[in-house]
Amino acid sequence: MTELSVDSRELEGIVLLYPRGFINAHTVRLFEGEIQKALDQGRYRIVVSGSGLKYIASAGLGALMGVIEEIRTNGGDIRLAELNETVHNIFDILGFNHLYRIFPSEVEAILSFREGGEAGSPPA
Amino acid sequence: MSARRAALVLRVPSRTEFLAAIRDVTRRMAETAGFDAAQADQLALAVDEASTNVIEHAYRGAADRRIELRFHDRGGELRVEVADDGQAVDPREIPEVDLRRYASERRTGGLGMHLMGRIMDSVTFRRDGGGNVCCMVKRKPERREASG
Numbered sequence: 001m002t003e004l005s006v007d008s009r010e011l012e013g014i015v016l017l018y019p020r021g022f023i024n025a026h027t028v029r030l031f032e033g034e035i036q037k038a039l040d041q042g043r044y045r046i047v048v049s050g051s052g053l054k055y056i057a058s059a060g061l062g063a064l065m066g067v068i069e070e071i072r073t074n075g076g077d078i079r080l081a082e083l084n085e086t087v088h089n090i091f092d093i094l095g096f097n098h099l100y101r102i103f104p105s106e107v108e109a110i111l112s113f114r115e116g117g118e119a120g121s122p123p124a
Numbered sequence: 125m126s127a128r129r130a131a132l133v134l135r136v137p138s139r140t141e142f143l144a145a146i147r148d149v150t151r152r153m154a155e156t157a158g159f160d161a162a163q164a165d166q167l168a169l170a171v172d173e174a175s176t177n178v179i180e181h182a183y184r185g186a187a188d189r190r191i192e193l194r195f196h197d198r199g200g201e202l203r204v205e206v207a208d209d210g211q212a213v214d215p216r217e218i219p220e221v222d223l224r225r226y227a228s229e230r231r232t233g234g235l236g237m238h239l240m241g242r243i244m245d246s247v248t249f250r251r252d253g254g255g256n257v258c259c260m261v262k263r264k265p266e267r268r269e270a271s272g
Contacts, residue, residue: 003144022147025176026140055147055165057172058235065235086165093166093242094235 003027006034014045014113016106020052023060032063035078039067044076045113049106051082056090064100077101081109098123131196138179138189138208146175146193150204157197158264167202167262170243173236174206174258182210182256201245201263209255 004027007018015038023031038046048064064078071078081103083091091097101123103109134149136142150171154164175191183189194205215237240247244260251257 022144024140024143024147024172025179026143055169057169057176058239059176061235085162089162089166090169090239094239 004030006030008034008038010043011110012113013043014047014110015043016110017046017048018052019048019050022055022057023053023063024055024057025059028059028063031060032066035063035067039070044071044074046071046076046078047106047109048078048080049082049109050080050084050087051106053083053087056087061090061094061096064096068099077113079103079109079112081106131194134193134195135190136175136193137187138183138191139187140176140179142191143172143175146191147172149193150195153195153197154202154262157202159202159262160265163262163265166243167204170240170247170260170262171204171206173240174204174260177213177236177258178206178208178210178256181213182208184211186210201261204260204262206258206260207252207255209253212251213249213256215249 002021004019004021004023006020009016017031017034017038019031021027035046038044068078079101080091082105083102088102091100091102101109101112103112132149132153134146136146147168150168151164154167155161159167171193175193178191179185189208189210192205192207194203194207196203196205237247240260243262245263246259246261248259249256250259
């Protein structure tokens with residue numbers, strides 16, 4: 001059984017990642033690999049669209065933490081959207097909602113990159 | 125009937141592909157004990173993290189060892205012990221998590237322990253018979269009596 005799949009597509013220079021399943025110590029390399037692919041291509045604007053993400057453990061959160069400084073230094077950001085209640089709670093528990101911008105919908109996350117406010121910083 | 129309620133012992137190989145089974149059993153045990161689905165998901169996460177710590181730290185990635193999980197429904201609380209026979213792990217060596225500093229220093233360690241502490245009412249460690257035991261306790265929610 002596949003515990004995680006990560007589809008990706010690009011829209012207006014923004015890389016959209018669609019993790020489906022569970023991100024934990026067993027599956028995190030796949031998730032990290034998809035983020036790294038974007039960075040290797042010089043894509044620093046990333047939306048993780050989480051409607052298919054059932055669960056994320058600290059390994060997955062660590063994957064986000066491990067790249068965020070590099071991404072913001074390059075004027076980009078990782079933004080999250082459509083997280084289910086379980087995943088949202090995990091972000092809240094750890095205080096990740098202060099470090100990452102989280103949007104109810106994928107469209108809002110995409111549009112946020114068009115706003116006048118430049119990427120590259122955590123939420124106010 | 126004795127005060128002791130459901131108890132379950134699960135032994136799994138020290139391999140990350142078994143984290144899914146650990147998560148499923150924990151969630152089911154938590155729901156059986158009276159936690160709602162959201163709380164059961166959080167308990168499953170805490171036990172996933174404790175098991176991952178065993179694999180990564182006590183066993184340093186060795187895949188031929190065993191993790192023993194002991195679930196005890198103690199009436200007012202659910203206690204979960206995650207036991208190994210690996211090298212001693214001193215939780216005091218794990219630093220407090222400062223997310224912004226973590227991001228700037230590209231650090232990722234310690235998040236799991238931090239999550240466990242935030243989810244459970246207590247998390248304690250002890251050495252036992254040449255191994256480590258992580259004991260996590262979560263009090264059950266107040267049960268509301270049906271009205272009418």
